[in-house]
Amino acid sequence: MKFQNPEDTICALSTPQGMGAIAVIRLSGSDTFKIINEVFSRDITEIPSHKVIFGTIKDGEEIIDEIVLSIYRNPNSFTGEDIAEISCHGSTYIQERILNLLINKGARLAGPGEFSLRAFLNGKMDLSQTEAIADLISSRSKAAHKVAMNQMRGGFSQEISALRQELLNFASLIELELDFSEEDVEFADRKELTDLLDKIDKKVNSLVASFQYGNVLKSGVPVAIVGAPNAGKSTLLNALLNEDRAIVSDIAGTTRDTVEDTIVLDGIEFRFIDTAGIRDTKDSIETEGIRKAFEKIKKARIILLLFDLEGVRDDEIIEQISLFEKKSVQEDQELICLFNKSDKVKVDDRVNLKDIGLFISAKKGEEIDDLKKILVSRVKSVSSYDDTVVTNVRHHEILKKVAASIQKVKDGMDQQITGDLLAMDIRETLNLLGEITGEITTDDLLGNIFANFCIGK
Amino acid sequence: MKFQNPEDTICALSTPQGMGAIAVIRLSGSDTFKIINEVFSRDITEIPSHKVIFGTIKDGEEIIDEIVLSIYRNPNSFTGEDIAEISCHGSTYIQERILNLLINKGARLAGPGEFSLRAFLNGKMDLSQTEAIADLISSRSKAAHKVAMNQMRGGFSQEISALRQELLNFASLIELELDFSEEDVEFADRKELTDLLDKIDKKVNSLVASFQYGNVLKSGVPVAIVGAPNAGKSTLLNALLNEDRAIVSDIAGTTRDTVEDTIVLDGIEFRFIDTAGIRDTKDSIETEGIRKAFEKIKKARIILLLFDLEGVRDDEIIEQISLFEKKSVQEDQELICLFNKSDKVKVDDRVNLKDIGLFISAKKGEEIDDLKKILVSRVKSVSSYDDTVVTNVRHHEILKKVAASIQKVKDGMDQQITGDLLAMDIRETLNLLGEITGEITTDDLLGNIFANFCIGK
Numbered sequence: 001m002k003f004q005n006p007e008d009t010i011c012a013l014s015t016p017q018g019m020g021a022i023a024v025i026r027l028s029g030s031d032t033f034k035i036i037n038e039v040f041s042r043d044i045t046e047i048p049s050h051k052v053i054f055g056t057i058k059d060g061e062e063i064i065d066e067i068v069l070s071i072y073r074n075p076n077s078f079t080g081e082d083i084a085e086i087s088c089h090g091s092t093y094i095q096e097r098i099l100n101l102l103i104n105k106g107a108r109l110a111g112p113g114e115f116s117l118r119a120f121l122n123g124k125m126d127l128s129q130t131e132a133i134a135d136l137i138s139s140r141s142k143a144a145h146k147v148a149m150n151q152m153r154g155g156f157s158q159e160i161s162a163l164r165q166e167l168l169n170f171a172s173l174i175e176l177e178l179d180f181s182e183e184d185v186e187f188a189d190r191k192e193l194t195d196l197l198d199k200i201d202k203k204v205n206s207l208v209a210s211f212q213y214g215n216v217l218k219s220g221v222p223v224a225i226v227g228a229p230n231a232g233k234s235t236l237l238n239a240l241l242n243e244d245r246a247i248v249s250d251i252a253g254t255t256r257d258t259v260e261d262t263i264v265l266d267g268i269e270f271r272f273i274d275t276a277g278i279r280d281t282k283d284s285i286e287t288e289g290i291r292k293a294f295e296k297i298k299k300a301r302i303i304l305l306l307f308d309l310e311g312v313r314d315d316e317i318i319e320q321i322s323l324f325e326k327k328s329v330q331e332d333q334e335l336i337c338l339f340n341k342s343d344k345v346k347v348d349d350r351v352n353l354k355d356i357g358l359f360i361s362a363k364k365g366e367e368i369d370d371l372k373k374i375l376v377s378r379v380k381s382v383s384s385y386d387d388t389v390v391t392n393v394r395h396h397e398i399l400k401k402v403a404a405s406i407q408k409v410k411d412g413m414d415q416q417i418t419g420d421l422l423a424m425d426i427r428e429t430l431n432l433l434g435e436i437t438g439e440i441t442t443d444d445l446l447g448n449i450f451a452n453f454c455i456g457k
Numbered sequence: 458m459k460f461q462n463p464e465d466t467i468c469a470l471s472t473p474q475g476m477g478a479i480a481v482i483r484l485s486g487s488d489t490f491k492i493i494n495e496v497f498s499r500d501i502t503e504i505p506s507h508k509v510i511f512g513t514i515k516d517g518e519e520i521i522d523e524i525v526l527s528i529y530r531n532p533n534s535f536t537g538e539d540i541a542e543i544s545c546h547g548s549t550y551i552q553e554r555i556l557n558l559l560i561n562k563g564a565r566l567a568g569p570g571e572f573s574l575r576a577f578l579n580g581k582m583d584l585s586q587t588e589a590i591a592d593l594i595s596s597r598s599k600a601a602h603k604v605a606m607n608q609m610r611g612g613f614s615q616e617i618s619a620l621r622q623e624l625l626n627f628a629s630l631i632e633l634e635l636d637f638s639e640e641d642v643e644f645a646d647r648k649e650l651t652d653l654l655d656k657i658d659k660k661v662n663s664l665v666a667s668f669q670y671g672n673v674l675k676s677g678v679p680v681a682i683v684g685a686p687n688a689g690k691s692t693l694l695n696a697l698l699n700e701d702r703a704i705v706s707d708i709a710g711t712t713r714d715t716v717e718d719t720i721v722l723d724g725i726e727f728r729f730i731d732t733a734g735i736r737d738t739k740d741s742i743e744t745e746g747i748r749k750a751f752e753k754i755k756k757a758r759i760i761l762l763l764f765d766l767e768g769v770r771d772d773e774i775i776e777q778i779s780l781f782e783k784k785s786v787q788e789d790q791e792l793i794c795l796f797n798k799s800d801k802v803k804v805d806d807r808v809n810l811k812d813i814g815l816f817i818s819a820k821k822g823e824e825i826d827d828l829k830k831i832l833v834s835r836v837k838s839v840s841s842y843d844d845t846v847v848t849n850v851r852h853h854e855i856l857k858k859v860a861a862s863i864q865k866v867k868d869g870m871d872q873q874i875t876g877d878l879l880a881m882d883i884r885e886t887l888n889l890l891g892e893i894t895g896e897i898t899t900d901d902l903l904g905n906i907f908a909n910f911c912i913g914k
Binding site for chain 2: 012014018022023024052063064068085087093094097138139140141153455457
């Protein structure tokens with residue numbers, strides 16, 4: 001993505017597309033108020049910041065709409081620039097007419113995330129905070145919302161930024177030593193530097209480890225239901241979904257795109273992977289033919305392995321579990337064994353299964369609540385992280401590099417490398433840390449980040 | 458529709474449903490600021506009207522979102538009540554959390570059009586202006602937008618209201634005469650009353666007549682393309698659509714629900730009726746079997762009757778047109794004859810057709826622009842109305858009754874009926890006029906009107 005001129009005054013529809021009671025069109029940049037004065041029924045030159053005024057938008061003599069205009073004068077605005085927000089009637093025709101009018105008067109349509117980009121470039125937010133906006137908007141569960149909100153309000157990036165500043169001071173001192181290299185002075189206390197490196201290292205490693213959990217919170221927990229055709233997989237899925245699928249949309253009129261079956265339990269979203277290939281197969285789970293379908297469940301974090309208690313002996317089930325675990329369960333996957341149709345057999349007789357899984361009746365909905373509790377606990381057991389959780393792939397990648405980079409600095413110190421080499425290694429760490437907060441950026445980096453934003457944000 | 462308590466404080470999402478950069482939640486009623494003070498990070502008691510302030514929405518200790526709050530203090534608001542508008546991040550999760558929170562604090566979800574209803578009940582707008590809001594929001598073409606905007610800004614209802622006031626004065630005078638009936642005085646000048654009745658009558662009849670045009674502007678002009686299977690109907694439709702269908706959505710990212718093929722020409726929307734039954738038939742147009750399909754084109758205002766010039770003689774075509782006109786064209790329908798495939802025959806030889814239709818080549822797109830001009834002119838020729846056009850079925854129905862009612866008053870005066878009977882007839886006219894502006898309303902009437910509004914407006 002090539003950035004367009006940051007000096008332009010930009011405009012975009014900021015509310016969702018389509019028809020509604022009202023729509024909001026945002027205008028930001030140095031020409032904002034000049035443009036508004038050309039199309040608005042009142043002169044806003046003397047209107048103070050953070051005022052809303054009522055008036056009409058006109059294209060020449062034609063009244064396009066009666067609107068409410070909000071005025072934000074730089075630097076006290078989201079972007080740090082002059083901003084006008086036009087709250088108009090939510091007709092798509094009116095939205096288009098107003099956008100066209102603003103464009104005719106010299107604004108241009110904003111690119112994806114361009115308002116947020118400007119907020120970052122004008123120092124209103126650091127990069128990680130800005131990135132959290134997109135996460136916040138797309139959050140669909142309590143957990144995802146909480147993590148994004150925490151990140152937007154500073155989250156770990158303020159801590160990272162503070163640690164980076166401390167390290168920067170050391171780097172400066174070490175670089176200063178180089179100017180006095182013939183005198184063999186040591187301005188930077190090596191013990192303190194080591195302590196700081198340890199501190200950063202600990203923080204970074206904790207953040208790296210939190211990503212597994214954070215990613216789950218943000219994207220939902222992929223769950224696969226695996227079992228022989230008669231085991232009752234779709235009955236189980238329905239039992240899980242029926243009660244809870246409406247939780248996130250219990251307010252009349254809210255809609256969401258459901259691309260897969262999901263439920264939200266205790267604020268955590270669980271996504272059920274389409275394992276149609278396994279559902280439909282007539283092969284039993286140990287056969288070779290089903291391997292292909294199993295590729296799909298490699299994406300799962302939790303696997304529900306479902307057995308039909310009827311007509312299958314305990315030792316057969318145990319053997320199959322053992323085989324499945326060996327062949328198909330990866331290290332980072334959680335396996336939960338479920339023994340279905342507990343309403344049809346004498347559960348008390350199946351003592352060998354008691355400790356390795358849960359007896360359920362998918363059809364009668366029995367023990368489904370227990371299963372839900374287990375699902376939640378398996379996710380939460382992954383970590384005891386507080387709100388400071390990394391959910392962003394980019395941050396995770398950089399943090400891993402930071403950890404390696406710090407190790408390199410430490411190794412260098414152990415090997416008593418020269419100050420100039422040490423300074424270089426520290427600079428590398430500093431650069432990496434700066435990429436998280438945006439203190440160090442490139443156009444490419446920003447382009448990648450903001451391309452994923454929606455227009456109008 | 459039963460109205461809910463107008464004393465309640467109501468809340469709703471006012472922007473379109475779904476995910477966007479921002480969403481706006483509106484709260485109106487006497488508890489608005491009390492509720493906001495319970496969930497907002499800042500005390501707004503001292504904040505003046507028409508200010509926007511930044512802060513956080515909290516559910517207990519949990520931060521739901523960073524928002525911008527707009528404050529409107531009664532009576533200077535859309536509804537005339539205290540209003541708060543919460544501009545939050547456009548996550549559906551956040552929208553739901555905030556609405557739930559407001560409801561928990563004592564607000565209730567607004568019914569359809571309930572904000573507009575309150576604006577009417579509190580005297581911020583008359584009824585016809587309020588009704589225009591719904592039309593404005595659903596307007597999709599320049600013409601529909603213009604008519605709705607004119608109506609929202611007062612339009613004919615102010616005139617109606619003024620005429621009604623004049624008539625009301627006469628009614629009072631005539632009722633006063635009744636008190637002095639034994640003295641045989643005449644406070645109400647009968648000549649002036651007759652002049653006023655003529656004035657109202659003229660206005661009302663002009664408005665009644667404008668409805669045909671107004672309805673077309675609001676809902677689009679239904680057009681049917683009729684012709685034998687080989688005449689080139691779908692080629693013609695494509696030729697008409699291809700260039701212009703994108704006109705109303707030329708701004709990137711705007712979408713609209715296209716339920717049928719439509720084009721907008723010169724600001725007027727043309728809707729092509731699905732005449733699939735006719736398109737697919739193998740019968741020629743004069744046969745009996747096709748009659749059923751013709752039921753559909755009764756809904757058309759304009760019929761494009763399409764002939765294939767190839768292999769059909771002029772006299773055959775003329776005969777078919779004559780038959781079609783007689784059997785299938787209603788009085789209020791416009792018939793346009795089109796002779797297709799002008800690229801394949803010698804048009805100069807077809808002198809008999811020259812004056813009764815247009816030679817076109819749907820395939821090569823020839824004369825399609827001329828056809829478009831004809832379509833527009835046929836709609837505009839219906840009337841030379843200015844902006845004061847009736848588009849609302851309810852208004853149209855009442856205006857027709859007003860015309861009849863005035864006639865009754867006039868007849869009464871001609872027959873020199875007694876003052877008390879005359880006063881009764883005038884009261885009837887007054888009541889009808891008052892139903893348009895809302896000076897006279899019933900709960901049923903309001904219920905019907907606002908049930909068609911969207912929630913949040």
